[in-house]
Amino acid sequence: MGWIASLVCLLLGLSASRLSGEEKPATPVSEEQIKAAILVGFARATEWPTNTFTDSQKCFVIGMVGRDTLGDKATAIFSSHDAVKGRAVKFKIINDETEARACHVVFFPRAERRRARDLVERLKGAPILLVGEWENFLDQNGMVNLVAKDGAMKFEINLDPVKGSNLRIPAKVLGAALNVRGKYE
Secondary structure, eight states: OOHHHHHHHHHTTOOHHHHTTOSSOSSOOOHHHHHHHHHHHHHHHSBOOTTSOOTTOOEEEEEEESSOSSHHHHHHHSOTTSEETTEEEEEEEEOSHHHHHTOSEEEEOGGGHHHHHHHHHHTTTSSOEEEEOSTTTGGGTOSEEEEEETTEEEEEEEHHHHHHTTOBOOHHHHHHOSEEESOOO
16 A cells, blocks of 8 residues: 555544454554654655755654654654655654754644744744644644544645745645645645
């Protein structure tokens, strides 16, 4: 199953095992695992500026602001054989702008929403996908907002800051969003 299909299935509350005919997954999927899968899915889907990656960067870095809400579980799931743009995935805790600028995706958990506004503003224009999980994250120039709805994890997108950072999210992903603000010209 392709990564876009997997992402859409996760967002719709389905598992790959249900699609393959198994009744129940061997182990339940946690909300943290679903969020981690969505972050990796967005990392794979997003088109990055050509100068984003250097040969010395061995990992695709997903930063989590504040505390570890996904890291141990996410790193256990997404190992070196799960590559994004040909690089291993690494989740890491970040606490300031310098650490955030070393990431490709920055996740702002709900508990860090007070700190998010300032950091999102300072990262404006950088080729970093900014993902949050609360109601007005997109109003604060966030790019992707995760939304728990109808028992599934879904998302909404704000294309203005995405475009301002020279990133591009493919139409297939936009089509799976609950809401898309803005449009590509």
